[in-house]
Amino acid sequence: MVNFGRVLTAMITPFHEDGGVNYAMVEKLAIHLAEHGTDTLVVCGTTGESPP
Numbered sequence: 001m002v003n004f005g006r007v008l009t010a011m012i013t014p015f016h017e018d019g020g021v022n023y024a025m026v027e028k029l030a031i032h033l034a035e036h037g038t039d040t041l042v043v044c045g046t047t048g049e050s051p052p
Helices: 023-035
Strands: 008-010 040-042
Touching: 023 040
Parallel strands: 008 040
Antiparallel strands: none
């Protein structure tokens, strides 16, 4: 069994105005969430951002 922790956060994907992914903001957001109690980041999860 894998222990993902107690707090799993479905992280949004920040975009630039032109539609490209804002990777600098992705990193900043991931660090912020980890430093404030998130045990696991869920990407392409329940925020409606499904992979193609």
